[in-house]
Amino acid sequence: MIDSHHVIIRLNDAPVKEHKKDVGERTSIRLFFPESALPNPLENNDNETLMVFVPFKPLDFLWLREVLLKTRNKTKAGFWRQPPWEWNGNVSHLRILNPYVTYEATYKLLQLKTWSRRYATTGIIALNLALHMCQEVNIAGFGYPGNHDNATPIHYYNTGRSREKEV
Template structure:
């Protein structure tokens, strides 16, 4: 953990989701007022600062969600946290850091960047148990199934371990048969059936609601 975060007596954190529901809501200043701002995957802050803020303390990602130049939407001291889902993910980050000539390209569900540079002092690899815990302990998904937690739930599980106060903003999805509302605040992509095959959105929504009702986390978008 960076000293700038570690030395905080009270870590007031916000996990910023990528939902289209945050677009036009003007939560930027509220988000940036937190001690720790956690972002997901390749979600940009450029051109969206009024809604999502501009500070990024921690960003969780995996190879398929990485961008070639992470500095475009992160701060110099952003802690980049790789979520390893498969052994190839370790291979990818090693090849990026060592700048190997022949990169591994097979085995990824989407082609990751062939170049990715970051200060290794601000790079971490998330312990696989955090993902395991989010998937099988919190959501209680079947181990024999092929579904796993979204990055948002994994990030929230991490926040519950390292923060004293945890807020969320920008979580949620359009209705399953909604073909008009974008999924994310930063693009026009719509819901795909693949999303429901990989993730149990219903289980995630029910768990989030339970955590909010118990006062474990707060949703900044709820009245």
């Protein structure tokens, strides 16, 4: 059913191939940031998938520069999870998301305060982007388990639990 839509936006490092019965096969746009980048994005995306880089901090741009230029990565500290040292995506299909889309999702839609040092999730950012791009938006597999649900995994493809997202 997902594959029947015109534009399919996927997030972060969510795999497709081994879950295609449930999540479909097509990917039009994949949003990612350094900590969620796939080292070999073509393994789980179409050859024509637009890989959209979502910068959250200045260090993210430094990481992108290093992997694109294939320089020895000097950037090691400042990430909540170590990003891949290599990114072997199709550079001609790489785009950088206008930071205003993240700003709008964080401070306009969610109404978070700048001093909170909290940001919109990639999912909310993707939803904001889709609302700007598309006349109709359908959402599948979106949201976290309830606050007191520590048993349900956050994502379909791993066993990460709700409490772990706070770390």
